[in-house]
Amino acid sequence: MIFQYRAEWPPKEKSSVRQPQKECIETSGGGYNRRMKRFEHTLTTLPWKLRCITIPLPAVRSITLMVLVRVGSRFESKDHNGISHFMEHMFFKGGQRYPDTMAVAGAIDGAGGSFNAFTSEEVVGYYVKITSARKEIAYDVLSDMLLTAKFATEEIDRERNVIIEEIRMHHDDPTSQVSTDFHRLFFGDQPLGWDVAGTEERVGSLKREHFLSHHRKYYYGANCVITAAGDITPADHEALCSRYFAFGAGDGPASAQPYENLVTDRIFIRERKTEQAHFIFGFPVCGAEEEDEKPLKVASAILGGSMSSRLFHQIRERRGLAYYINSGLATYQDTGIFQVSSGVNLSKIKDALKFALLEMEKIKNEPVPPEELTRAKENIKGHTDLALEARRPDCGSGRRDRGGYTTGGAKIFPEREDEADGRRPVYARCGLGLGLQDGVGRLLYFQERLGNDAQFLIRQVALHPAERVRGGNLV
Numbered sequence: 372m373i374f375q376y377r378a379e380w381p382p383k384e385k386s387s388v389r390q391p392q393k394e395c396i397e398t399s400g401g402g403y404n405r406r407m408k409r410f411e412h413t414l415t416t417l418p419w420k421l422r423c424i425t426i427p428l429p430a431v432r433s434i435t436l437m438v439l440v441r442v443g444s445r446f447e448s449k450d451h452n453g454i455s456h457f458m459e460h461m462f463f464k465g466g467q468r469y470p471d472t473m474a475v476a477g478a479i480d481g482a483g484g485s486f487n488a489f490t491s492e493e494v495v496g497y498y499v500k501i502t503s504a505r506k507e508i509a510y511d512v513l514s515d516m517l518l519t520a521k522f523a524t525e526e527i528d529r530e531r532n533v534i535i536e537e538i539r540m541h542h543d544d545p546t547s548q549v550s551t552d553f554h555r556l557f558f559g560d561q562p563l564g565w566d567v568a569g570t571e572e573r574v575g576s577l578k579r580e581h582f583l584s585h586h587r588k589y590y591y592g593a594n595c596v597i598t599a600a601g602d603i604t605p606a607d608h609e610a611l612c613s614r615y616f617a618f619g620a621g622d623g624p625a626s627a628q629p630y631e632n633l634v635t636d637r638i639f640i641r642e643r644k645t646e647q648a649h650f651i652f653g654f655p656v657c658g659a660e661e662e663d664e665k666p667l668k669v670a671s672a673i674l675g676g677s678m679s680s681r682l683f684h685q686i687r688e689r690r691g692l693a694y695y696i697n698s699g700l701a702t703y704q705d706t707g708i709f710q711v712s713s714g715v716n717l718s719k720i721k722d723a724l725k726f727a728l729l730e731m732e733k734i735k736n737e738p739v740p741p742e743e744l745t746r747a748k749e750n751i752k753g754h755t756d757l758a759l760e761a762r763r764p765d766c767g768s769g770r771r772d773r774g775g776y777t778t779g780g781a782k783i784f785p786e787r788e789d790e791a792d793g794r795r796p797v798y799a800r801c802g803l804g805l806g807l808q809d810g811v812g813r814l815l816y817f818q819e820r821l822g823n824d825a826q827f828l829i830r831q832v833a834l835h836p837a838e839r840v841r842g843g844n845l846v
Contacts, residue, residue: 413605417613419620420593425608426600434601436509437498438517438616442589444569445492445562445627445703452562453569454577454585456490457534461582462497463488464526466519469512482508490567493627493703503602507611514615517590522582534574541568546714549649552639557653557708559633591621630706648720652727653710659702667700667709672747673739674698674730675711679746681730682711692716692723 413425443455465471469478479486484501486509497517499509541547551566558564568574597616599608632655657663675682675698686696696713711731715723739747 415605415609417592417609419618420623421612421616421618422596423609423612424596424598425603425605426598427604428601431601432503433500434503434506434509434599434603435498435500436506436513437496437598438513439596439598440495440497440590441493441594441624442495442585443490443492443627444565444567446589446625447562447565449565450573451577451581451585452565452573453534453567454581455495456568457530457574457577458582458585459488459490459495459497460530460534461522461527462516462520464521464523464530466515466521468515468519470521475512475516478508478512484509486512492563492567506599506603506607510611510615518616518618520586522579522586524579527577527579527582531574531577534568535571538566538568538571538574545643545645545647545649546712548641548643549651549712552641553651553653553710554708556635556639557655559631559635561631561633562628563630563703563706589625590618592616592618593621593623594625627704630703646717647714648717649712649714650720650724651710651712652724653708656700656707656709657702658705658707664700664702664707667707668751669744669747670734671698671700671709672750673743674734676747677750681734682713682727685726685730686713686723690722690726692719692726696723696727 411426413427415423415425417423444452447454463472463475465475469475479499479501482501482505484499484505486497486499488495488497497513499513501509541551555564555566595616595618597608597612656667672680674680675696677683680698682696682698686692687694693713693715696711698709698711701708701710711727713723713727
């Protein structure tokens with residue numbers, strides 16, 4: 372219960388001592404309920420099956436308009452891998468009312484707004500943040516981009532070079548490359564294991580007819596959600612969506628290729644002349660919104676979600692082995708990854724891996740102290756509050772945001788204490804990246820079970836030289 376106190380003067384009752392009286396006014400519920408009341412939403416489905424979500428925030432003077440489309444690299448064939456990300460770029464080349472890039476950018480810039488987009492495995496998003504006095508411009512520009520894009524051959528050829536340079540930029544970044552390699556090894560040769568941006572070869576082969584076909588297949592009413600948050604009413608949002616976003620209805624949301632539990636190699640090595648070795652190890656976990664997702668998010672916060680987390684304390688603060696180390700949870704519609712990543716000095720890689728794996732064993736076998744559990748939950752709640760108040764996704768470039776995009780954030784809060792008691796299993800498989808030779812960074816991954824096998828992994832990390840790693844297996 373939260374109370375505001377309003378002073379009244381003079382006091383209602385006679386008193387020899389003139390003091391202000393306090394009137395108790397209940398403003399909202401506490402804790403979880405208070406957060407949810409602050410972000411109540413309205414969902415409307417238009418006749419062509421387009422879903423419109425409104426989140427009124429009367430205290431602000433801007434809105435963020437976002438269009439989410441159920442498509443991404445997981446919906447692609449191998450021959451067309453990267454087309455969802457490529458198409459995201461192509462929408463900014465203009466449509467009918469805003470015929471080129473300058474017209475699109477000038478309309479938003481002229482209203483003092485900002486806009487961007489992102490692509491992941493399971494969703495593509497386009498958003499504009501703009502003053503509420505000029506909000507109709509956001510609907511006008513986004514709808515023109517998405518409904519009347521021209522996909523001109525000359526623009527495709529020009530943007531193809533931009534995409535290829537983006538791919539090369541990420542390949543030159545060890546922290547980005549290690550993530551790409553890890554997912555390829557972890558999931559194998561299926562869409563979840565492919566790079567969201569595709570390969571240079573695939574991007575180079577895409578033609579105008581491929582874009583037109585992809586657009587018809589996925590950009591329709593039942594496959595889209597349009598959300599507006601800020602200084603806007605549900606009636607206004609529904610009216611503007613009806614006026615501008617006249618998508619075809621379609622039969623229903625698109626379906627991605629089902630996840631397959633493929634047998635993959637246990638080790639991958641990429642040689643780089645770097646000063647650091649970057650590693651990732653992880654475990655397959657449940658999909659999004661399944662029962663175990665909540666305790667896994669809390670476990671990630673405990674292990675590596677903050678400066679007070681176990682991995683940060685043990686690896687960086689106590690032993691000085693790494694500049695960064697963190698854990699994270701990426702969930703998709705039917706599977707997920709719990710992973711730990713770090714960048715360490717080449718001579719410290721064995722110690723960093725050993726102590727990181729020991730922390731995994733500890734959280735698997737020992738109950739989490741109540742105060743640490745409470746701190747982790749409050750950390751998640753606080754970060755969620757800050758993210759919701761931003762009124763737009765913290766999505767960066769979007770291309771490397773493994774795990775898709777989730778609106779709202781309400782479901783990360785456990786409803787009962789025993790739903791996140793820190794004693795659930797962390798599942799069964801891990802991938803590992805490590806560097807073992809002076810002057811040459813090596814990325815090594817393997818998948819293995821925890822339990823007794825974790826001790827085997829620790830001994831291997833401590834004992835074997837890089838020369839013993841051949842052909843994807845420990846020898």
